Amino acid sequence: MNPGTPWRPACESALRRFSDADAIRFWGIGHEVDGVYQPIFNYRFEHTYAAVLLARWLAPLAGADPEVVECAAWLHDVAKRLKDPQAKDTHAQDASAQVEEILAGTDFPAEKIPAVRHAIEHHVGLKLTKRLEPLETACLWDCDKLSKIGAASLIHFGCISGAFQPITTEEILRRGEAWLDLARGITASFNTEIARAEGQRRLAFLEAHYAQLRREWSDPMKATPA
Template identity: 40%
Template sequence: MIEKEAVWRERCRTLAHERAEKEVRAALHLQPEEPIPFNYRWEHVQRVVQVALWLAERTGADREIVEAAAWLHDIRKGEPNHDKIGAVEAGALLQETDFPPEKIAGVVDAIDRHAGLTRAPGAPPLEPLETAVLWDADKLTKLGVSMIAYQLSTREFDGASLAERRQEMQKFLRTVLSKTVESMNTAPARHLAQVRYRAMASFLDEWESEDKL
């Protein structure tokens, strides 16, 4: 017998997809009938869910809180204080579903505190654990070779040469993403962040060596 999917999961996933599509259509000024060339936000949210559940298995975090928070963490992306207002909307949505009422506050807290690429040096891990896991999962999706591919596809690099693009990525890796790795809350996230950071550095180093021929 196939178990019926929980209403809350379907509602969360549907809203996340709708908001991701709305965001990219607004950013690219697309008409309703025009196809979306690439929906980064939707790709990102799905990856955060995947990584968050992976971390939950390894840390003992509550899977339902972590998954709901991961689906909904960016539903107000692009708006001021998207973490704060997104948390409020997420809580209201879950109250209308079959999501365990006693766990809604945990989802709201995780979304409310997920923003930012780094935390203060030496800061203790975020608590509760579910909030820490969402923060880590969100940031882990910013690390890895796939993110180099994405970043190089953005309008940020319009007009830049290949060498200039590589140099900017190397600078971002050293000045920002190195601190992201140090900011991880959980041991599994810290290990994976280090692996992905080294992969990015190796890729960029190889690219630089080609430029020196």
């Protein structure tokens, strides 16, 4: 009996194909690396990989099924386009619809696919009014949102800031301070206590970062201790 190909590389390959092509469309330019035409910056892949790393960390600690949470993390944005012009966002449903095809012929347990699809279908939004169920769905939401808070998120948002005009330090600072309000709402919405504690640590880092940047950009002398 053929056990099937490993599911992780299959998920990563599917995400890479979609996100590379979409990033090149988005930027309108790319560069060649080892004979392969690549985008300037693939935000979708970088964000997703951050969520995958968090899934590998959070799921075991929270008592969730690690395979379900990680697989859902790999595929949750596999159909989400950057700066999508469509009025209605259906990327969660579109991604869910692709799960069975992507996992076909792999060694991922077929009986776990419905749980993966459920998690993907419920990962949208930046704020929750009640905790999600089951636990795997709750963990995916937490991993997706945690990936948008912290040091890595600053790199991701900074690299993609060129897509939003004007590109000035003041504008980046303004956007960052506005994002802090959203980040506070995200942190209060986490489903698991583990994610909430990590979110608070990451939020404190972001608040300190933007406070320091505001001091430097408003009065550099105040930013340096005497």
